[in-house]
Amino acid sequence: MYQSQRLALKYFTAAIVVFGVMVIGGLIAATDFVQPRFLYPELPFNIAKILHIDGLIVWLLTGFIGAVYWFLPGELGRETEGVRLAEIMFWILCAAVAVVFAVFVLVQYGGSDQFAMWFINQGRKYVEAPRWAAIGIVLVMLVFAYNVVFTAIRARRMTGILAVMMIDLVPLVVLYLDAFPVIENMSVDLYWWWWLVHMWVEATWEVLIGCIVALALMQLLNTPRRIVEIWLYIEVGLVLGTGILGLGHHYFWIGTPQYWLGIGGLFSAFEPLPLLGMVIHAVYDAGTQHMKTTNQPSLFWMMAEAFGNFLGGGMWGFMMTLPQINLYSHGTQWTVSHGHFAFWGAYACGVISVIYLALQKTRGAEVLESGAWKWSFALLNIGLIGMVGSLLVSGMAQAFYERAIGGSTLQAFITAQSSPWFTQGMVARLAFGVIFAVGYVWLVYDLLTIGRRRVPAPILEPA
C-alpha cells in the first residue's frame, strides 16, 4: 500500500470523527427547537449550530481529500509527491479543527474586535473558523493542490479525470480566500459570501465529487475509463453551466439587484438535468452488473448518492427555486430541508462509498460484507429522509404563516413558530435525528469491524 493511501485512511478516520461532532451538534440544535433552554447557557443554540454546519464542511472536505489521496497513486502509478508534507498538514489540520471546536464550545464568542476575529470566531456562517485557522485551511488546500499537480508532473502522465480535478483545485482554493475580506456593507459582504458558499457547494465540490465518483466507479464496477471520463465531461459541463449562474437563487433579501432573481431562478431550474443524467448512468452501471459486486456497501452508498442527489438537489431544489416561491421559502426550515437532503445525497453518500472501497483493499477482503452495514445504511437513510420530510413540513408552515400571510413581521414570526405544523415538525425532526444518530453509531461499528473476518467469494454460475 502506498504511503498516500495510509494518509487517506487517516483522513477518512478524521472525517468520520468530525461527522460524529456534526451529528452531536445537530442533535443539540434540534433539541433546542423542542426545549429552547436545553444546555443553555453552557452550550447555546448558536454554538451547537456552528458545530453542526462547520462539522459538515470539515468532514466532507477531509473525506474528499482522503479520497483523492487514496486514488491518486493508483491513477498515476507512483507515490504521491510531497506525501510527508501532506502528512504534517494532516496533523496540523486535525489540531486546528480540535482547537477551533474547543474554542467554539468553551469560549463561544468575543467582542467586535480584531482579537475575536483572529482567535475566536470570524462571524460569518459556514466560515466561522477564526482567522488563524482559516489561514491554516488555505495552507492545507495549497499543499493538497501541490500534491496532486506535482505527482502528475513527476509521473509524466495525465488522465482526463485528473485534468478536470486539477482545474477544479484552482477555484477550490481561490474561492476560499473569499472568507477573508472584512466588508462593512452587509449587502456587499453577503454578495461575495455567497460566491464562496454557493460556488463551493454547487460548482467546485460537485466537480470534485464527480472526479472521485468517476475514480470509484472504475474500481467498483470496472466501468471503462473512457466511459467515465466522457460522462464526467458531460456532467461537469452541465453542472458548471447551470450551477455558476444558479448563484442568483441565493440573492434574496440581501439588497442585490432584482435581475439576479430571474437569472438564478432560470439557471438553477436547469440544475436537475445533470443530476438526472447521473441517476440514469447509475441505473445502467448497476443494472448491467445486476447489483452484484464484491463490495455491496460501496455500491449501495453509490446508488444512494445518485438518487439522493437527484431528489435532494433536483426535486427539493426545484420546489422552491422559482423566484415567486423562493421569495417566501428563502431562509426558512424549507431551505434547511433542501440543504440536508442535497448535502447528504451529493456528498456524504459518495464519501461513505469511497471509504468502503478503501476498507476492502486495506483489509484484503475478497468480498466486503457484514450485517451491520445494512442496518447503518437503512437507519441513516430513514433518519435523513424523516428529518428532511419533517423540516419540509415545518418550513412550509413558516413560509405560509410567517411570510405569505403574515408579511414577515415579528408577530408573524411568532405565530409561525407556535403553529402546530411547525412545532410538531420540529419534534419529528428530533425523533428522526435520533434514528440518524443510531445509524451513525452502527456505521462507525461497521467501519471498524467489516472485512476483518473472511467471507467466501460467491461462486458465479456460468452464463
Add this chain to the structure above:
Amino acid sequence: MSAEQMLETSILLGLFVLLAGGYGVLYGLGQLRRRRDLVMASFASYGLQCMVAAAVLLFTPLLGWWKAFIGLSCALYCLLPPITWRYLTLLHRLEEHEP
C-alpha cells in the same frame, strides 16, 4: 400569489421533477431488463408529468415566462431519457468492440 397558491405551485413543481425522474429511471430499467411493462410505466410517468405541467400552466399564478419555461421543458424532456439511453449504450458498445 396567495399563501395557498404558493404551496400548491411548489408541490406541483416538485412533482414535475419527481415524475421526470420516474420517467428516466423506469425507461432505463425497462430497456436494461428488456421489460415492456417498465417502459410503459415510464411513459405513464411522463404522461403524469405532462398533466402536472398542464396544471402549472392553467392553475398557478406563475409569471408567463416561467409557465413557458415549464411547458417547453416538459415538451423537450420527452426525448431526453431515450436519447441519453441510446448514447449511453452506444458508448458502452463502442468500448466493448475496441481492442
